Amino acid sequence: MKNRLLDGPGRTLECIHPKFIVDLVQGIDAPRQAQVVPQQQLFRERLTQEIMAQTQLRPWAMSGMYNENDALRLGLVEKLSSMFDPGQLALTRITQRLTMLKQNVERRAAPSVTLEKQYDDLCEHFSRRAAWKTKALTQRGLMVQAGLHSEQIFTRWRAGQYNGWSLVGRCYVALEELRWGAFGDACRLTNPEVSTLLKDNLRVMAADFLAQGIGASPATRHFYHQWLSTPTSPGLMDYKDLLGWLGDWCDADRHPVSWSVTQSWQTVALGMPRLCSAARLADALVDEIFSEGV
Incomplete structure (x- = not known):
């Protein structure tokens, strides 16, 4: 069976598995209804099936059983996190969420032992x-690890591995990859001055790559639709759906650019x-x- 998401738009993205595992934990005890819009719910179900097939854990996902059973969902989180190294950001978020859920369980009148x-x-x-x-x-x-990671991601961008997305979508994907990996680790764990330097250098590199993509200087302004226009390609909706899932944390008021880049159905x-x-x-x-991410 060909997994179109993981063999297609997601084939080089290393942030998919850590984000997926964190999503599993964050979904526990959340209101079952209207957690996500229908488009994203369908995508998540499809991604779940592909990851289950990839990891040979398909029985876990049968009939969405883990969605209705917190114990099974926790077991799946533990299993997947043993198969993949989620990274420091994911491990920190998982720990924080589990601590909150544990406190909620303890406050119940008759918690399950x-x-x-x-x-x-x-x-x-x-x-x-x-x-x-x-x-x-x-x-x-x-700093060394952050530099190596940054070079790796921008090399992939330059090689056209993100070309299924719009110009600014490629930038968004590259930044998500950096946030979930060694570059993001450095931004979170170094002192504020070094973190600021890393992010300032990242702004310059990202602006240069965007400018090269549109054929202008970094300071030249263009209408936003030129940046957001998605190239026609096989599997176009797969690319759009994956981008929407990566950016599902966005809020239109607090993150207007990320929202506009990723939530193309809005x-x-x-x-x-x-x-x-x-x-x-x-x-x-x-x-x-x-x-x-910090």
Whole structure:
């Protein structure tokens, strides 16, 4: 069976698995109704089936059983996180979410002893993993790792591996890859001055790549639809749906550029500039994406 998402638009994206695992945890105890819009719900179900097939865990996803059973969902989180290294950002978010859920379980009038113990065990497990990962990263030379990761992602961009997305969509995808990986680790774990330097350098590189893509200087302004226009290609909807899922954290008021880039089924946010340069777009995306990840 050919997995079109993971073999197509998602074939080089390393942020898919950590984000997917975090989504599993964040969905626990959330209102079952209207968690996401129908378009995104269909995409998530499809991505789940593909990841289950990829990992040979298909029985977990049969009939969406884990969606209705928190214990099974937690078991799936533990299983997937043992098969993939989610990374420091994902491990930290998982730990934070599990701690909140554990407190909610403890406040119930008659909590399930089995579920309570499962939360206890997983909180301890992921807390230790997150602490170990953080300690290991701080001993490895964060700046060197950030530089190598940045070079890798921009090389992929230059090689055309993100060409299924719009010009600014390529930038968004590259920044998400950086946020979930070694570059994002450095931004979170170094001191504020170094973090600011890393992100300032990233703004310049992203603006240069955007400018090259449209054939102008980083300061030249263009109508926003020129940046957002998606190239016609096989599997176009797969690319749009994956981008929408990557940006499902966006809020139209607080993250107008990220929202406008990723949520193409919605109207463009009011805060999205109608005339914008590569430099302005890069500045906004770095601010929005990395404020979400720090």
